[in-house]
Amino acid sequence: xxxxxxxxxxxxxxxxxxxxxxxxxxxxxxxxxxxxxxxxxxxxxxxxxxxxxxxxxxxxxxxxxxxxxxxxxxxxxxxxxxxxxxxxxxxxxxxxxxxxxxxxxxxxxxxxxxxxxxxxxxxxxxxxxxxxxxxxxxxxxxxxxxxxxxxxxxxxxxxxxxxxxxxxxxxxxxxxxxxxxxxxxxxxx
Amino acid sequence: xxxxxxxxxxxxxxxxxxxxxxxxxxxxxxxxxxxxxxxxxxxxxxxxxxxxxxxxxxxxxxxxxxxxxxxxxxxxxxxxxxxxxxxxxxxxxxxxxxxxxxxxxxxxxxxxxxxxxxxxxxxxxxxxxxxxxxxxxxxxxxxxxxxxxxxxxxxxxxxxxxxxxxxxxxxxxxxxxxxxxxxxxxxxxxxxxxxxxxxxxxxxxxxxxxxxxxxxxxxxxxxxxxxxxxxxxxxxxxxxxxxxxxxxxxxxxxxxxxxxxxxxxxxxxxxxxxxxxxxxxxxxxxxxxxxxxxxxxxxxxx
Numbered sequence: 068x069x070x071x072x073x074x075x076x077x078x079x080x081x082x083x084x085x086x087x088x089x090x091x092x093x094x095x096x097x098x099x100x101x102x103x104x105x106x107x108x109x110x111x112x113x114x115x116x117x118x119x120x121x122x123x124x125x126x127x128x129x130x131x132x133x134x135x136x137x138x139x140x141x142x143x144x145x146x147x148x149x150x151x152x153x154x155x156x157x158x159x160x161x162x163x164x165x166x167x168x169x170x171x172x173x174x175x176x177x178x179x180x181x182x183x184x185x186x187x188x189x190x191x192x193x194x195x196x197x198x199x200x201x202x203x204x205x206x207x208x209x210x211x212x213x214x215x216x217x218x219x220x221x222x223x224x225x226x227x228x229x230x231x232x233x234x235x236x237x238x239x240x241x242x243x244x245x246x247x248x249x250x251x252x253x254x255x256x
Numbered sequence: 257x258x259x260x261x262x263x264x265x266x267x268x269x270x271x272x273x274x275x276x277x278x279x280x281x282x283x284x285x286x287x288x289x290x291x292x293x294x295x296x297x298x299x300x301x302x303x304x305x306x307x308x309x310x311x312x313x314x315x316x317x318x319x320x321x322x323x324x325x326x327x328x329x330x331x332x333x334x335x336x337x338x339x340x341x342x343x344x345x346x347x348x349x350x351x352x353x354x355x356x357x358x359x360x361x362x363x364x365x366x367x368x369x370x371x372x373x374x375x376x377x378x379x380x381x382x383x384x385x386x387x388x389x390x391x392x393x394x395x396x397x398x399x400x401x402x403x404x405x406x407x408x409x410x411x412x413x414x415x416x417x418x419x420x421x422x423x424x425x426x427x428x429x430x431x432x433x434x435x436x437x438x439x440x441x442x443x444x445x446x447x448x449x450x451x452x453x454x455x456x457x458x459x460x461x462x463x464x465x466x467x468x469x470x471x472x473x474x475x476x477x478x479x480x481x482x483x484x485x486x487x488x489x490x491x492x493x494x495x496x497x498x499x500x501x502x503x504x505x506x507x508x509x510x511x512x513x514x515x516x517x518x519x520x521x522x523x524x525x526x527x528x529x530x531x532x533x534x535x536x537x538x539x540x541x542x543x544x545x546x547x548x549x550x551x552x553x554x555x556x557x558x
Contacts, residue, residue, distance in 0.1 A: 093275075097283075117554075120279040124271065131275040137288065140554075143545040144309030144346075145503060152292040153464035158426060161288070166272040189272075232465050234501040 091126035094213045094251035101134055101247050103222075105240035112146060112239065114139040121249050123213055128172025130187060130216075132165040132247070154229050155194050163193035167200075177211045187218070194227045204247070216249040290375040293385055293423040294431075296505040296541050297344060297352065297369075299457035300471045300494040301513055301521040304431060305387040305421040307371050308346030310549035316342040316356070317540045318516040325532035333535060340516035349549070358516050365517045367391040375422060389417040391518045410441035413519040417455070431457040435473075437523050443482035452476040453522040459498070467498040469509070473522050480523060487526035496537070507539040 099119035105112045116138040123130045136157040141147040151157040167189010169175065175183050188201040204218030221242050224231065231239045294304035297314065308314050318340040322333030330336060342356025342365075350371040357364050373386040393413040399406045415438070421431035433455030442449055457471040473492040480489045496509020512529050515521030527533030 093278075095279075097279075120283070122275045122278060124275060127271065129272050129275060131272055131279065133276060133279045135286075140550045142548045142551070143503075143543075144312055144549070145543055145545075148292050149500075149502075152426075156426075164276060166276060168272070230464075232463075234465060238502055 091124065092212065093122055093124050093254035095122040095254045096120065096249050096251050099132075099247070099249040101132075101245065103139075103243045103245045105243040107238060107240050110238040112141070114141045114147070114150065116140070119247075119249070121216075121251075122254070123169075123216065123251060125177070125213070128169035128175070130165075130167055130169060130189070132163075134163040136161060136163060154224075154231070160193070160195050163191070165189055165191045165200075169206075170201075175206060175208070177208055177213075180209050182207050191222075194229055196227045198226050212253055213251050215251065216247070218247045220245055285379045287376050287380040288378040290377075290385065290423050293375070293421050293429045294459055294469075295467060295498045295500055296507070296539075298507065298539055299431065299459065300469050300496050300507060300509045300537070300539070301492060301511060301515055302433060302455050302457065302471060302473065302518065303367075303369065303387075303389050303417065303419060304457070305371070305385045305419045307350060307352035307369055307387065308344055308543070310346050310349045311545060311547040311552075312346045313544045313546055314344040315542045315544070316340070316344065317538070318342070318356075318358075319538040319540075320360075320511070320514040320516060321536045323527060323532070324534045324536070338514055338516070356517070358520070360514060360516075360520065362396040363393050363517055363520070364396060365391060365393040367518075384420050384422045386421075387419040389415075389419060389518075391415045391417075393517050393519050412440045414438040415518040415522065417518070419455075421457075427461045429459050431455070433457065435518070435522060437519050439519070439523070443484075446481040448479040451479040451523050455522075465500045468496075469498060469507070470495050473525070475523065484524050484526050489523065490525050490528060492521045492525040493529060494537070503543050505539075505541045507537075509537045510534050511537050 097120045098117055099121050100115060100117050101119045102113065102115045116134060118135055118138040120133040121131065136155050137151055139150060141150065167187055170186045170188050175185060183206045185204055185206055186201060187204050190197050191200045202218055202220040204216055206213050207215035221244055223242050294306050297304055297306045297308065320338050322330055322336030324332045326333050338358065338360040340356050340358040342354055344352055344354035346352055352369040355366045367389060369387055369389045371387045373382055373384065375385045376382045395411045415435055417433050417435040419431060419433045421429060423429045435453040435455055437451045437453060439449050454474045459467045459469045461467045471494045475491055490512060492511065492513040494509050494511035496507055499506045512527030512533055513521040513525035514535055515525060527535065
C-alpha cells in the first residue's frame, strides 16, 4: 500500500513536471544592450555593448547573461584598448557571465500586460571572479511573453579585482553604474 | 525532504548552465583581433606596427639630448637638444598619416602607414600584424656647399619599411622591420643611394602601464662609407621604457642616435655606445579623439 502511495506521488510529480515542460518557454536575445558609466570630476567614461546574449526560462524563472568584453564600445579608441588590455584583461577573461534566477518569479503573471518589478539573484562572473549579486529589475510582459528586461545597478571594481593604477585613479571611478536592457524574442520562433 | 530540495536546487543550477550552454551553442565563432602589441606608434626611434584608430589625432614631442660623453660642461648632453614636433592622424583604423619637423638639420618629414594584416585568433587566424610604412624627409637647412649648383631634389630622402610584429603573449611583443632608405644625394661616389637596414624591436611589459623596449637597426654593410660630421656611421641601438597614463605615453630611453626621423636613425647614427656616446631621449605622445568612429559606423548601419 505504501509503495502504491509513493508511486502515485512520483507519477503525479512527473505529471506536473511534464505539464510544466510543455508550457515552458524560453525568451532569448543575442543583441541585448549593456552599458556602463563611470563618473569622476575629471572624466566621464561610458561604454556600450550591443551584443549581449541572454535567456530567460519561463520554467522557474532562471535567467542567464553572457557578455563578450571586447564588445564594449567606447567613445575613445584608446580607452577601449586600455579597458581590454589593462583593466578587464579580455584575452584571459573574454566573457562576463551571470547566472541566476528571478527570486519572485511566482508573482509574475504572464496573463497581464505591463511592467513588473522583480528581484534577481545569482552569481556574476567577471575578470575571473565570481560574486553573489541581488538586484532589482523590471520585466515587460506582453501577450503572454516576457518581451523586455531592464536593470540599473552599481558594480564595485575592486570586488572583481579590477585594479586601477594610481596614475589614472582620478579619471576612473571606483564604482561603475551598469545599465542592462534586453529585448527578448520567444526561443524557437 | 532535504534530499528533494537538494535535488531541485541542483536541477535549478544545471538548468542555468544549460541556458548558458544554449547561448554558446548558437554563437557564431568570431575573430579575435590582437590589440596593443605596442603601446604607441613608435617602439623608440622607429615606428611600430601600431596605427592611430580612425578619428584619433596624436601629438608627438620627440627630444634627443646630446651625448652623455660630452661631460659635465655640457651637463652630460642636456645642454644640447634636438626636438621633433609631430602630428599623426588616423584616417581609418588602418591608415595613419603624419607630419613633423625636426630641429636637426631643420628636417621636415611626412609619412603614411597602412596596416595590411592584423594578428588574430578565432574564425580568422593570422600569426602577425603587418604594416607598410613610407616616409619622406626634406632637409631645409642651408646648403653645405652654396657655391656649386644645388638641386631641390638633393634635399629629399625616402624610406620604405615593412613592419611585421607578433604579440606572443601579454608580456612579449617582437617586431622585424626590413627597411630601404633612398638618399637622393650622397656624400661621395663610394656611398650607395639605397641602403638596406633591418630593424629589430621588442617589448616586455612589466606591469599594465610600464614596459621595457629594445630596438636595433642593423645596416646591411657596404652601402655607407663616408663619415657623417666626421664620424663613422653606426648601427642604432636603443633601450628604454614606456610609461602610460590615460591619454599620454612617455617613452624615456638611451640611444646612440639623435634621429627622430627614419633616415636619420637608420643611416646617420654616429654614436658609439662603448665610448659613452649615448643620448637620453624622450617621446611624449598625447592623443585627441576628434570623433567617435564606432558610433558613426553604428549610426550608418541603421
